[in-house]
Amino acid sequence: MHFASDNTGPAHPAVMEALVAANEGYAMPYGSDPLSQQVVEQVREAFEAPEAVVLLAATGTAANVLLLSTLAEPYETIFCSTCAHIHEDECNAPEMFSGGTKLTLVPHEAGKISPADLEAVIANEGTRGVHGPKRGPVSLTQATEKGAVYTLEEVAALTGVARRFGLATHMDGARFANAVTHLGCTPAEASWKAGVDALSFGGTKNGLLGVEAMVLFDPAKGEELEYRRKRGAQLFSKHRYLAAQMSAYLTNDLWLETANTANAAAAALARGIEAAGGRLLAPQESNLIFADLPRAAHQRLKAAGAEYHIYVGELDGDDPDEMLTARLVCDWSAREADIARFCEIAAG
């Protein structure tokens, strides 16, 4: 019963096979091998963006901060939600890679920020001249850190706010696949057609060993991103091993299949939890859910070896009925039996 994260499961077998297959013979380094060239075309095709600059990196943090530092000047501020991964979970990497930008936080609900809040926060950052930072890019997370998925209209409204202030929009798409699957739209619709300028296209949480694609839909800053990737220690000499993963990911829409599986598993888990008397904090829309369960249920689950985070509350406590919040994540490898068992134990 492994629901602690979408980075605890194995890589998808097709990805591992591609990696093994790539391990034949010689390949020129640093992305100049044929497979690395091919994967750029695969990403462009998937996004209907023949001009896009596509570069690989090995961690989600790397993809985020390399893109953001390409979009932001060091005397600017980046707008993001108070629960954004770039704020909460990247240990000042955005500040470091950008040379010292600030992050200006926008309130959120279930991880989603509203156009009105974004507009108000951006407006407020423009009242102090050079005493405050200049306004820089907006960063949205899709699917959000709380599992919610922005609708296409919501994304367009937010990028519209950014655009009215002359600002670019970055999307942290560590779970972009889960969002696209949920929305039933095309990758292009979920990104540049909705006004996104730069996308961290996640692979690691969705079946790869560790690869993300950085996609700049406007190629003007492509050269800068290349220099920044090298300077950021993310240009891999044996680049084929990154390319092989990403290529397998895009082949036959594997990425959508794995995301679909993960979302479906989370949906089953959500239904089971509700059936067991638990309460979802928000509608299940991706592979990540937050749910309240009574302490007693948590204690039974933990005793049975279930792996997940108690997000709010303490396992130890007197009141067996007190509700504690669980953070539960599924990836492509989630097992139906585990889900069934988890829900059964939760039900008591």
Next chain:
Amino acid sequence: MHFASDNTGPAHPAVMEALVAANEGYAMPYGSDPLSQQVVEQVREAFEAPEAVVLLAATGTAANVLLLSTLAEPYETIFCSTCAHIHEDECNAPEMFSGGTKLTLVPHEAGKISPADLEAVIANEGTRGVHGPKRGPVSLTQATEKGAVYTLEEVAALTGVARRFGLATHMDGARFANAVTHLGCTPAEASWKAGVDALSFGGTKNGLLGVEAMVLFDPAKGEELEYRRKRGAQLFSKHRYLAAQMSAYLTNDLWLETANTANAAAAALARGIEAAGGRLLAPQESNLIFADLPRAAHQRLKAAGAEYHIYVGELDGDDPDEMLTARLVCDWSAREADIARFCEIAAG
């Protein structure tokens, strides 16, 4: 009627005389002249801190960020209030000089943060391991950006919280003189005796042309601060002109005299505003007040040429009775006649 800032008035005549007097003959550069050495001793004596490292800088931002970057590692976060000058008014200088630290914000009332809030915010920053930044120094502003002055007990309580987490405390003392005057304590009591490790001892807002002293009460990081000052472009070749200002400032407690004058002017202004039907947002404790006055009063004042900021609200508007918030600042040069006239016009 100049109440826009404490940096719009002239330098004190005694300071200017000292500057002129220093302009005689030759002096070795970079702080190795006798006057520069003397001023170090004057600061140490004023603070009863014979071991303290004392270095001059020319702007308040420089003093703050050089000290903070000496206290903080780039992978740490600095704790400060949401209205701290280092957050609101230094255009990412703290982030730049420190190499990318984050600023974690603590709520405030009249610019003052509470020990409970500080403790809660610090505690919360320690829950994510290396995913979040490590906890770094606390920065307090005394007097605060809203004009309030921490009591010595309050300062000690806040530095005590920091200390319990193993964190150092920096004090942004751009208006330290105004606070000391208000508190009626010694400089030592207001700083290291209350647990402050590093002080930006302000001069510019209180009668100098542009000099601040950086004071490290624990000399261990003195060499680091010297390198950082030079690297930060704040080591002046003709250092005697900074030293002359700071020396005059400390001679015969000029700094306390000018601060006292400024505080008294603000007190007179506060009384007059209340007499005129205005409302102070907080008790007057330093040289800076925030007060609500009706729009009509503002319109009369602005028409009469009064210089000050309308902090909340718009001068133009239909309702003459709507309350708009003024931010009013006095320095040593505030004129009684101006204050009287201001209050008279405000009264209508």
Next chain:
Amino acid sequence: MHFASDNTGPAHPAVMEALVAANEGYAMPYGSDPLSQQVVEQVREAFEAPEAVVLLAATGTAANVLLLSTLAEPYETIFCSTCAHIHEDECNAPEMFSGGTKLTLVPHEAGKISPADLEAVIANEGTRGVHGPKRGPVSLTQATEKGAVYTLEEVAALTGVARRFGLATHMDGARFANAVTHLGCTPAEASWKAGVDALSFGGTKNGLLGVEAMVLFDPAKGEELEYRRKRGAQLFSKHRYLAAQMSAYLTNDLWLETANTANAAAAALARGIEAAGGRLLAPQESNLIFADLPRAAHQRLKAAGAEYHIYVGELDGDDPDEMLTARLVCDWSAREADIARFCEIAAG
């Protein structure tokens, strides 16, 4: 005939098998899985350094700059050779990760710097007080970028110079395995016993897909390195895939076996080149050689599809006898038949 680099060959089959084997079931992320813990012990054991801090990164640049930024303050300078990878081939990554240190260059012969030169350069950097940077760590490359290998006495002499100035020594060991093999010593003798404080222990050029171990022999700065790794976007969520590679690398001394094979291949190549009338620029000591061959030989080799860099000179030119310098690199996968054919074609 692939001699362009030691990053163009495939990963060793044992490494790939380990990677496949690691792809089973669930594993806690970010290095808290059993395999990741085990590999730390394997490195410590290999280096007879039970207290050492061992952290993995995915690129050689990352390992170098994370370690150097842990050893150096931003107002310091790092001493390295004019041909050091950190200076020539990391696109300002050392400057970025360290927050702006300078690199002070030391002349070299075949990539090796002499204790006398190092001492003179360090001494010269200490004459300008705070106007110049403070003196920071020394970085040595072993084996060097020119293929030469420092003897243990040479390493000890260089680290001794550093130590006399109170400076730490970093070793860029991208080809550490090749050096150890050549020296016939233990890893400990080649590192901490010779005075090295921090080692980038390379794997990528020697049979891995992309993993390096950062080794801090003095654990005092271990926590700092952990924060810096995360901040530097090098903390992998699916950490087991890095651990699996490094674990296989150390198992049964695979790393020494692959290095030995690579060195032997380079030796065969060197002998063949000399037999063909070429001239080695320095004795062959590792897997990397520089050799002069006549233009005509280069033209024949390139026409036959040989992959390698012409380091000095232009392939096109009138004089068939003019000597052009080749840079030739072998890894564990170098094929005897290729070497033989290369030498045969070179001989004409």
Next chain:
Amino acid sequence: MHFASDNTGPAHPAVMEALVAANEGYAMPYGSDPLSQQVVEQVREAFEAPEAVVLLAATGTAANVLLLSTLAEPYETIFCSTCAHIHEDECNAPEMFSGGTKLTLVPHEAGKISPADLEAVIANEGTRGVHGPKRGPVSLTQATEKGAVYTLEEVAALTGVARRFGLATHMDGARFANAVTHLGCTPAEASWKAGVDALSFGGTKNGLLGVEAMVLFDPAKGEELEYRRKRGAQLFSKHRYLAAQMSAYLTNDLWLETANTANAAAAALARGIEAAGGRLLAPQESNLIFADLPRAAHQRLKAAGAEYHIYVGELDGDDPDEMLTARLVCDWSAREADIARFCEIAAG
């Protein structure tokens, strides 16, 4: 006998008078006062550059690094001479303010770099793709750190090299006045008409207390420079005191008068030294000379209290005839009697 530096003399009386005069009444802060606006126009007029962006800073290092960080991306390298102030005497400030650029050094003669050397070094930096830094701006010093002055043709040739590579040129003009005086040209001819894009226009070494003007001849990056100045802690609240100095400096060409006086003093010193049997290392062209004198002469001079640096050699030593190199600097305040006495003592 004060020849240690051009920062040990007093500020010019006219400058001090202007400072005193500026200390009247109220002035809006941060450069929005009338005097600050006026000084911008004075600089523009002096340089025949009505569109130029002109911002003040308080130290030469600040002017240099703020301009360079505006011209250079952090993944680029700046080209300068091996004796450039930005390399030797600014303690990594260029690296810090620019976010980690490298400085690529060009050999020099008497401080001057040749177009051929510059071209060769720039060309060499473009051979490693993203592995090396991208090529960034060229920084020239005029007059050089060794006292020589580039001719206008030499400047044009160097900026021409930069331009052919698409690179901008910065001029460190800490002694720009001394160069213009020597050249007998207009400020425009010595700067933008010769291809200079950005100028650090020095005042501190030539009679001011501490002010430099940053001049961007192409205003496109003006807003960026303003943000960078604030972020760099160089935006002075009581800006009138910087403006007053610079305004006096430009009024009635005081800056050329003081520079002319300083150059003439250096010329007299040079003649006297040669008459005394000393040897100039390069023709005297500015206010800074390097000259060889026998140890015995140095010992007599030092015994008589002469202040200057022995640049090469040790005062103590057996051989009274050994030549030691003196570095001697004059500013506007140099006294004829001191020069005569120095030369007399030198002659023995």
